[in-house]
Amino acid sequence: MSWCVKSLSLICQQIKNPQLTCVRNRYHAEKIAKGPLLRRYGYRDRILQSGTLPHVDGPRLPMPVYRPKNAWCEKRALFGQNDYIDILGNGDLHPTRIMYNVQSWLRGVKGNEYQILLRKRKIFSKGIVPIARPTKWRDLNKRISYLYRFLNEKTKTGMPSN
């Protein structure tokens, strides 16, 4: 009995709010009158303008913790000490002789790779390196030979001509 009442009420609703679906035009003139068909119109901005943020409970992106450098640690507080020792101290002591943080064969040395390697070979040939580190020694000599040929055959040597 209740299904009768239900179906009756549904029919009454449909009569009250009929759903209209236009499938096709009856006349060509009606189609033309409607105008050109508009498809894929408009733009939907995919940016959240409201609501909660996404991933607020999940794992956050990793950011390193900011650790400021101590500007007054001993190394930084006394940086540059004794650089003027030949002016304000004994005139015989040059600042290159107290560059203790630099390897001894590199104190006061400036040059390109070839010049540095030549100096390295000159100094290390007197020690144990050729015997104890044969591969490294061989690589050093190979590199020096290669650079000699490269710099003399493939690059300009001497002073510029103009």
Place this chain on the structure above:
Amino acid sequence: MLVHWHHSYSTYQRGSTQVGATACKMAVVNRIYLFSRISITPKILLDPINRVCGGRRFDSTSVSSDGEVSNSSLSTTPIIRRTLACPPEYKRVQQAWVENLNTVEEQKLGLIDLHPDVFGAQPRIDIIHENVEWQTKYRKVRYDHTKTRAEVRGGGRKPWPQKGTGKARHGSIRSPLWRGGGIAHGPRSPQTYFYMLPFYTRVHGLISCLSIKLAQDDLHVVNSLEIPTDDPKYIEDLVENRNWGPSVLLVDEIDIMPRNITAATDSILHINLMPVYGLNVFSMLKHDTLVLTMAAVNRIEEKLLYQLNRPDFMDVTKKFMLNQNG
């Protein structure tokens, strides 16, 4: 034109409202501002002080315009004087108060002359910049290193024949094109950045810096570094009371300092002790205040005047040779 250095400690501070230009770029926290002032030399003429009878000590507020000492607390400490051995004829002598470190409050023990060639020279900012750059760079060595195709392990054999396989032609598996291959133009260690500034550029850097420190009231002369206690709080109170900068560089003649000051400043990282031979432009600019003892002033003046007037200057201005002695 005067120069003012500003140093920040915990945060990189912006927003000074001085009108001027950033004159140089060096280490991150140091910046320069230029602003104009009229007079460079300090305040008091020599004559009123000489009229005060010997044996009187005077405080900072006590000397009036006519030169009479009007302070109630007098003692019999002699006034410290200093006359220049070779005073210049046509230059104005610089002067500085001599203070004490015995008490937290400042007590002036005398007024000494300073040679203008050392403490009253033209402040050359460009020379100071060159000096600071030199100090930063000349000891730098880069040790990063990459292997070339010859040094990488393996890669002697041709991986596949030149023709026949549909693959690209290759001669070794360690060429720079390959993953795991050598680096063609990478860093090759060790790379040094050593160079020497001309001798007199360095001398003038020191002179400019000392002159600037004196002109900007950041230079103080004390009679000695003796303090009554080895408590760090004493030094902090002293610096706070006298409005010395947060960071102080105390310079004595030799590298052996009294025990109390060494113990007190040991725990304070921004108050440092240095002998005269360790003095340098970078440290003078890093520390806000420079405090010299009388002995240090004598030694600095003697050394710098000698360097400015030495007869064998051609020997020191020669190019630096690696195997030179000294």
